[in-house]
Amino acid sequence: MTTEKLPINPARHTRLHERLLLNPVIGHVAGLLFILLGSQIFTFGKITLEYDPNVINSQITLALIYLGYALLSRKLIRFPGGRSIPYSLSISLSLMGLSILVILALRFGYSRSTLFSGFALIIIAQAANFLISRHYRNLKFAWIPYGESIPTFNDTNVVIRALEKPDLETTRYDGIIVDVDQELSNEWLRFIAKHSSTGLPVIATKSFIEALSGKVSLNKLNIHDMDSFHPSQGYQLVKRAMDLLITILILPLITPACIILALVIRLESKGPAMFIQERVGQKNKTFKMYKFRSMRICDDQTPRFADMDQHRITRVGAIIRKLRLDELPQFINVFTGHMSLIGPRPEQPGFVEKFEEEVPFYSYRHTVKPGITGWAQVMQGYATCTESTREKVEHDFYYIKHLSLWLDLLIIIKTIRTVLTGFGAR
Structure with a gap:
């Protein structure tokens, strides 16, 4: 009798004018016409059927961007934060940037006035959609x-x-x-x-x-809920393939930056540039995780929360932590298969033993590979005590339960915001 999913669009608007105004197909057709015809007016000063291959290429690009935005937005609004204007704009700007890269890389002909006026009209169409949503789509x-x-x-x-x-x-x-x-x-x-x-x-x-x-309450969990914490094996294989492809493409690009960072870290304080620590991964198996060292060397290896070592953070360490550059060596862990780009953050074995005693069902977060970034990191930041760790596990369980390409994409968008704002830096 009950459903677990919230409706995407309001179902209460049944009057004819409401159904026409809020119909997504009609809305997207109107938005597409507004962008294509508007960009023609900016280019020619009028709506015309005049054939210009550069204008045609630009308008096809604009149509693909708008349709891509429409598809992705519909998928992302199912998750917390997916409806907000910053993330809608992030999708559009990312698609615009990608389209420019493709055009330049493949040397496609394009009309600058058509393309960039179309970009502006896409933003205007998004703003109009946002205003309508605030008044009618709540x-x-x-x-x-x-x-x-x-x-x-x-x-x-x-x-x-x-x-x-x-x-x-x-x-x-x-x-x-x-x-x-x-x-x-x-x-x-x-x-x-x-x-x-x-x-x-x-x-x-x-x-x-x-x-x-965006959290699964641990207080409401019971043994019958555990079936939902076994993600699709098919998507996990696809995810692994994407991890490998992205890592192979990114490693050559970040290697020069990593070499420079390693030299700066060595020059600032004594000790190795790399920090290697044992962490617990998928299926409770341990592995060696790599990070750039951001603290002064300490002989005491007792597991403790990050905020307890604030006094040891170096000047360079504070910067690379805020920008998440200390995580760059973990692309090696992704390449070797111990980690994924996205997933729950891996913990130290000592912490895992402690949390398993204090947090029910804690081990279920190890049903997937740990990640460089994850849902808990972009929603909450870093845990500093048992209570915040409990909340982090609730976020991790939500991720595992709803694991999909679309949630991973939303995490990537939120991670970009996290890097730019320093949210959760410790």
């Missing part, structure tokens, strides 16, 4: 306020209203939220059954909180 849910409470979220696209009685009255909703573990009166059960039979989604409170927070 999701409105009726909450049966018994059992688990719902925390406050910063997501402006979601409106939650607590019901005082089993009656929606004249208000239209996109779903009903209910704690399925809570015993309800027959009156509420009849209310749920009635609206569920009309097609109105009924969403478990646990699933609703998970969808908006």
Whole structure:
């Protein structure tokens, strides 16, 4: 009777003008025409059928960028943060940058005025879509306020209203939220059954909180949930192939920077440029993880949280930590197969033993390969105590449960933001 997924678009708008305004196909056709015809006006001063191969190439490029943005946006809005304008802009700007690289690399003819005016129109179309979404595409849910409470979220696209009685009255909703573990009166059960039979989604409170927070609550986990923490073997093979391809392409590019960094680290303080430490990876197997050294050498190898060693961080170390450059040697770990580009961060064996005693189901985060970056890092930053580690595991479980190409892509976008802003630097 209940569903784990939140609807992507509001279902409550059933009036004709609402269906026309909010229909995604109509909206994307209108957006595409706006971009293609607008770029023609910028180029020729009018709409024309005049044949110019450079203009045609540019307009095909604009159409592919817009359609790529439409597809990716639809996939990413399923995840927390996927609806925000910064990530929508990140997708468009990335596609624009990629298209320019392809055009220059393959020496395609193009019209500069058509292409760059089209880029500006794509941004304008996105802004218009964002404004429409804020007013009309927000999701409105009726909450049966018994059992688990719902925390406050910063997501402006979601409106939650607590019901005082089993009656929606004249208000239209996109779903009903209910704690399925809570015993309800027959009156509420009849209310749920009635609206569920009309097609109105009924969403478990646990699933609703998970969808908006990007975390799987450890307090609500039980042994029956463990089946969802075994990701698709097919995608893991694809992921490994992508890891290898990207690493082979990137290693030659970053090698000169790594050599310079290693020299600077050696010149600033005594000790090796590389820091090698044993970590726990997939299937609880240990491996040697490589990083650039960012701290002064210490003989005490007792596992401890990063914030306890702040006094040992060197000046160069502070910079490379903030920019995540200390992680660059881990591309070697990705190449050898011990790590992936994206996944839960690997922990020291001493920490793993401690967390397994304190955090239930902790070992399930080792069902996938650890990563250079991950969902917990871009959503939370680095853990500094057992409580924040518990929250990190909740983020890791969300990643494992929803592991897909689209979530990995969103993590890449968020990682770029993390590097640029220094979020979570320790």
